[in-house]
Amino acid sequence: MNPATTAAPVRCAIYTRKSTEEGLEQEFNSLDAQRESGEAYIRAHKGEGWVQLPDHYDDGGFSGGNTERPALKRLLADVEAGKIDTIVVYKVDRLTRSLADFAQLVEVLDRSGVSFVSVTQHFNTRDSMGRLTLNILLTFAQFEREVIGERIRDKFALSKQRGKFMGGRVPTGYDVKDRKLVINLKEAAGIRLLFQNFAETGSMTEACRRTNKAGYTTKRNVFSNGQVSGGTGFDRKNIIHILKNRIYLGEVPHKGRWYPGEHEAIISQSLWDEVQGLRSTGTTAEKKAHSQRHATGSFLSGRVFGPDGKALVGTSTRKRGKRYRYFISNTVNKKGYEHAPLPMIACDELEKVVLESLGEMLLAPEYLARVEKILDQNEEDKGLWQSLLKDVGQIWLLLFPEEQKRLFQLLVERVTVTAEKIIIRYRINGLLSVMAEVKEQQSLQEASV
Numbered sequence: 001m002n003p004a005t006t007a008a009p010v011r012c013a014i015y016t017r018k019s020t021e022e023g024l025e026q027e028f029n030s031l032d033a034q035r036e037s038g039e040a041y042i043r044a045h046k047g048e049g050w051v052q053l054p055d056h057y058d059d060g061g062f063s064g065g066n067t068e069r070p071a072l073k074r075l076l077a078d079v080e081a082g083k084i085d086t087i088v089v090y091k092v093d094r095l096t097r098s099l100a101d102f103a104q105l106v107e108v109l110d111r112s113g114v115s116f117v118s119v120t121q122h123f124n125t126r127d128s129m130g131r132l133t134l135n136i137l138l139t140f141a142q143f144e145r146e147v148i149g150e151r152i153r154d155k156f157a158l159s160k161q162r163g164k165f166m167g168g169r170v171p172t173g174y175d176v177k178d179r180k181l182v183i184n185l186k187e188a189a190g191i192r193l194l195f196q197n198f199a200e201t202g203s204m205t206e207a208c209r210r211t212n213k214a215g216y217t218t219k220r221n222v223f224s225n226g227q228v229s230g231g232t233g234f235d236r237k238n239i240i241h242i243l244k245n246r247i248y249l250g251e252v253p254h255k256g257r258w259y260p261g262e263h264e265a266i267i268s269q270s271l272w273d274e275v276q277g278l279r280s281t282g283t284t285a286e287k288k289a290h291s292q293r294h295a296t297g298s299f300l301s302g303r304v305f306g307p308d309g310k311a312l313v314g315t316s317t318r319k320r321g322k323r324y325r326y327f328i329s330n331t332v333n334k335k336g337y338e339h340a341p342l343p344m345i346a347c348d349e350l351e352k353v354v355l356e357s358l359g360e361m362l363l364a365p366e367y368l369a370r371v372e373k374i375l376d377q378n379e380e381d382k383g384l385w386q387s388l389l390k391d392v393g394q395i396w397l398l399l400f401p402e403e404q405k406r407l408f409q410l411l412v413e414r415v416t417v418t419a420e421k422i423i424i425r426y427r428i429n430g431l432l433s434v435m436a437e438v439k440e441q442q443s444l445q446e447a448s449v
Contacts, residue, residue, distance in 0.1 A: 009051045009085075010049050011083065011086070011203040011243070012038075012050050012051065012052050012053060012086045013075060013084045013086070013088070014035050014039065014052065014057065014089075015058075015059075015071070015087055016030075016031040016034040016057070016058045016090065017034075017062060018030045018031055018062075019061070019062070019063055019064065020061075021060060021061035024060045024061065029060075031058045032058055035058070038052075038088040038090065041088060041117070053084065057071040057074060057075045058071055062297070064096050065098055066098070067094075067096065076108055079114050080111075080112055081412075084114055084171075086117055088117050089116075089117070090118070090119050091118055091119075091120050092118050108153055167254075169221065170221070171219070171245060171247050172191060173219075173266050174187070174188075174247075176265075182261075183266065184219075185408075186216075187219060189216070190211060190214070191248060191267070191305075192266060193210070193211050193214060194207055194208070194216075194239065194242065195210045195248075195267055195275055197210045198243060199271060199274045199275055199278065202241050204240070208233070208234040208236075209413075211234050212234055216234070217232055218233075218238060231397045233378065243275055243279060244279070247263075248266045248272070250263060250264060250265030261296060293343070296315055298351060298411065299405040300327070300350065301313075304350070304414075304417060305414065305417070306329045306330075306340075306341050306418075308329070310330045312327040312328065312329055312330070312342075312345070313328060324359075325346070325348065326344040326346060327345045327347055328345075329341055343365035350417070350422075354408070355404050355405075355408065357422070358408060358411065361426065411426055411427055412426055
C-alpha cells in the first residue's frame, strides 16, 4: 500500500494581515492576494497530504507590532484546540514583526505540535535550518520596525520644538484646523475671564463661580467611540490644570519643556505672571479656606454662612483629652460673642443634618422632575441621565460618609444657618458635574479594556 495514501492529512490554516485598511474595500485586495498564494502553496504539497481548512483568518487594518488581533487570537485558540497542523503565511512579518512576540507564538505552536510555513521565504519551522532562518528574518524585521519608530519619534519631537500641535485633547479655548490650533472666540473669552477672576479674587472656587455664572463652559469633546466629555461648568479640578497650562501663552510642551508655538496666545504675559504669582505664594482666600478645614476637618468649611451673610468659621477645643469641633460666626472674631447672630454650633450635628437633607433631596420627585427638563436640551446624554436619576437617591444611601462629602462638593453651593432653619442652596448644574465624572470614568474604563 502507498504510504502517501495512509498518512494522516496535514490540516493547513492560512493567516493574512495588512497594517492599514487602505484598499481593503477593493474586490481583490492584499489579503486576497496573500490567501491566493497560500492556497497555491498548499496545492503544491497535496501529495504530502496537505489540505486547506475552510476557515479564514484575516486581520485587515492591524499592526504586526503586537498580538492584539482578533483573527490571530482565533487562530491560536484553534491551534490549542488541536484543529490545525500547519500555519501558512505569505511572509513571516504577516504573523508578527516582533521577535519577542514570535518567541511566544513559537512556544504555543511547539506545545501543540504545529509547524509554521512562509510561502515566499521557503522554510518550515519543523527543521532546524528553518528555525535559524526565521530568527534571522525576524531580527531584521524588528530592527526595521524600531528604526521606523525612532524616525517617527524624532520627527514628532522636532515638530513640537518648532511649535507645531501634534495631536491630543484640544484645550478649551482652541479648535484644530489644518493640524493647527486656532482660537475659538467664545471659549477663549471664558478662559480669559477665568484668569481675570482668579487674579481679582485669589480664589479658585470664586473664579469658577463667576465664570460659570457668565455662561461659559469647558470644551465639549466627542470621542471616536461616541462618548462625550466636557461641556460643563468650570470646577476646581479643571481650573488647576488650566491656570498652569502654558498653551494659553502660545507655547507647546515636549518632554517637560515648553517651546514657542505656531498658535496665538489667549492670555497676556502680564496676566499670566500675576496669576502664577498668586498660585506660587498661596492666595489669602484659599489659605483661609484651608485653615478653616484644618481647624474643624469639616467639608462644610467655606460654604456655611449665618443669617447675616457672614461666614461661619471652624474652631475646636479639647476637654478631658477629647476634641470638640464647632462653627462660630465670623462676627465673633471682629466684635465679640455678644454681637454674634448665632451661638456656637456643633460641627458634627450640622454635618449630619446637611447630609441627611441632601439625601432626601436626591430622593424627592419634584427635584428629579426639575432635572428631567434638562434632558430635552441634550438628547445624546438622555440614557445616562435617566439611569443616573433613577438610581442616585438609592446610591446615596449606600455611600460611605467620605463619598457623600465628595458629592456634597459637587451638588451644594451654599448652606445658610439661622435660629429657626437651615437653608441649602443647591447647584443648578450640580448633577451635570456628577454625570461628567461618571462619563469620564466610563471613558477611562473603556480605554483600559
